Amino acid sequence: MANDPLVRLEGVTKRFGETTALDNLTLDIAQGEFVTFLGPSGCGKSTTLRILGGFEQPTAGRVLLRGEDVTRRPPEKRNVNMVFQDYALFPHMTVKQNIAFGLELKGMGKAEIARRQDEIMSFLELTAYGDRYPAQLSGGQRQRVALARALAPDPALLLLDEPLGALDAKLRGQVQQELKSIQRRTNKTFFFVTHDQEEALTMSDRIVVMNKGRVEQDGTPEELYFHPASRFVAEFIGETNLLTGELRGTEGDAVVMDWFGTTLRGHAPGGVPRAGAPITASVRLERLGFHAERPATANAVQGRVTGKTFLGSRMALDLTVEEAQGARLRAYVDADTGQSVGDAPVWIGWDQSSMAVLRD
């Protein structure tokens, strides 16, 4: 059916004995999306991937692929392919044979297999390595072979299980760009699993942050970074200032909180918490602005710089806010601003939309 999403998970739950790996997950994935499941180990991201691949059966719930129920279907009968964490290249087969494996099992003719092999190898710049064995390739090349092998049978959905973990830091950055561009050019749906938040931010159209088998937040990288819904998301992605205070109420869109006697205004992407209870708000380090006079921003406090760290392209400032009982903040500024700030108290300002009041 035309209006069905590519993938639909309906109340998918997975229990291993006493532990619940995945708790009632409901989610749609659209054709052509680069979706990343992000979270610490044991959060349920890998279980989701294995359920999509057919390697695990959910305890409850359904998996729909283009509207068709595939929950109980074995991996070989799904139009879904996977790039494994260790690549799982077949050591006794050459690059070409590895790529042909899935095509042969699809019942393709020899001529068609050869054509598809050439196409995918030139696409991934592997043409020169066709007759080599996996043991004769570098880490980056193996990773591309794994990708080529999984893409060759033209799957509806490509699963990627932390495929960059084995690469060194420099190569990883390069491969991230490559992966993203491959995904754009093929217009394939990528389901990527990682615990590396930077990787997730760089590549994804959409990130689903998982924690303890549940979805913490589901949104674009920008939404998750600047508008985290929960403390877990705010802390897991990037660096942030966490401000603890009490909820005063709402004024239109604004959520008003008391921060050690200072009134602050933020927004609540994860819903407004209960009144009276202690709450936490998150402000990203680069969202704090420095001013000589009291700024017109929704929030403004006076602070004193207690430490500076030079980081090359920018500078980190440690601040103490006396009017908030000496609460500490940390800010990123460009090097020039950092140098011009002296010992005298400065005004620090930030917008209502820069401060996210967190769910828990």
Added chain:
Amino acid sequence: MTRHNRILLSCFYWGFVAYVFVPLILMVTMGFKDSKFIGFPIKSWTLDWYASVFADSETISAFGYSVAIAVLSTLISVVVGTWIAVLLEGRKFWGRAAIFGMTVLPALIPGIISAIAFRIYARYLGIEPGMGAIVWSHAVHNVPFVVLVVMARLSTLPKSQIEAARDLGADPLIAFLRITFPYLVPAIMGASIFCLLLSFDDFVRSFFLGGYEPTLPVLIFAKLKSGMSPEINAIATVALILTAVIGVWAERFTRRMNKDS
């Protein structure tokens, strides 16, 4: 002190080497003695004993018989052993420990006891003594070695290999034939060579279950009873060289295959 230790250690080492090799060297040397009596001094040398070994149809046919038994019993134990290993490895099911125990037991039972047990059981089943009975007993005895070697190899096969094959459209059988089996080949080769040598070397089972036709070890035993002669040394030397060459080659071969994958 360390110097003393080193000298002591090297004495032990060379003592051990002498203990292993001197009897072999003596045996080989006596095969070239130009006299009917084994013992020093050796006054003249000859190749006559070797000539008579290769001319002796009894020895040649016993050798062929032993090889045929070794090949057949190895084929059976490799098929059965691999099958049991694949069934047992990495799986949990009720009775797994019991099956594993029963599989390995034949390797631990003393040869003489299992030979007698086979003899009684063969008579009970109405199996005539002879090649079939010998092959059967050798196969049973060798299965545990195949199971252990293949299981060890199988346990190092990453689970993702099979999952990748399934993911690319292979059903469990195709995944086994195209991924698991090629991975096991070095282990199966190694186990096969080991089984061949075990079977070729076996005396007790072949003696108890044999018919009128002797295997090579049984023939040597029969010849020994009628008196020691350098001819026996010649036969033993040929067998020694053959098994040593096969053993060393197999060891190198499996090591190379293991390194490749």
